[in-house]
Amino acid sequence: MGRGRNTIAENINGWMMKKKKEYPNSSDVIYYCVEQYSHHKCPGAWVINKVTNEYRIVKPHRNHERDALANQTRFARQALKDKSGNGTCREVIDNVRAEFGAEASVALGTYDTKRRIIHREKSRFDPETTEMDKGGNISTTYSRTLDGKPFLLVDKIVNQHRLLVFGSETGLQLLARSFIVFVDGTFDCCPPGYQQMFSFHVYGNA
Numbered sequence: 001m002g003r004g005r006n007t008i009a010e011n012i013n014g015w016m017m018k019k020k021k022e023y024p025n026s027s028d029v030i031y032y033c034v035e036q037y038s039h040h041k042c043p044g045a046w047v048i049n050k051v052t053n054e055y056r057i058v059k060p061h062r063n064h065e066r067d068a069l070a071n072q073t074r075f076a077r078q079a080l081k082d083k084s085g086n087g088t089c090r091e092v093i094d095n096v097r098a099e100f101g102a103e104a105s106v107a108l109g110t111y112d113t114k115r116r117i118i119h120r121e122k123s124r125f126d127p128e129t130t131e132m133d134k135g136g137n138i139s140t141t142y143s144r145t146l147d148g149k150p151f152l153l154v155d156k157i158v159n160q161h162r163l164l165v166f167g168s169e170t171g172l173q174l175l176a177r178s179f180i181v182f183v184d185g186t187f188d189c190c191p192p193g194y195q196q197m198f199s200f201h202v203y204g205n206a
């Protein structure tokens with residue numbers, strides 16, 4: 001089972017289904033279709049006997065087909081998340097492609113899409129990220145440049161809002177020397193997980 005995620009889907013005779021409940025003193029397990037809450041609203045429910053592996057259809061699948069590639073793609077997406085902690089993005093993506101096939105890998109999206117899925121999953125369980133999401137201290141990873149110099153310049157409350165200023169020494173020098181400065185900001189109102197950002201850019205000749 002995934003860390004903190006919903007029950008993992010299983011391939012039941014080519015249909016993607018999730019274990020709903022086990023019956024006490026019985027080998028019977030009831031599975032519901034993963035499309036139960038999607039736009040398909042599939043009522044599919046099967047009872048599987050874990051000993052004999054026989055299944056009984058309580059309610060048949062409806063409103064969608066048994067789509068092998070779609071299922072394989074969903075399994076591949078699940079695997080990307082499950083394996084996100086095992087190596088670099090490239091390694092995780094290559095392993096998932098080897099396991100689920102090139103077609104499912106392509107259907108999952110571009111390399112960048114897959115990388116984002118892995119990064120999101122990695123960060124879900126990173127204690128530093130969790131701390132920062134709760135409004136805690138900015139970790140060293142994000143408050144220093146790659147060569148260890150200060151990057152977080154200001155961290156204080158202004159008008160009841162936390163104001164963070166990031167900038168490198170080199171960046172500040174460039175800004176101070178520039179005659180043309182571009183500034184841009186995102187909206188104050190934004191979905192959870194995002195913050196308003198205001199950035200400074202300079203026009204320079206290398």
Ligand SMILES: [Zn+2]
Binds near residue numbers: 033035042062064
């Ligand atoms: Zn279904």
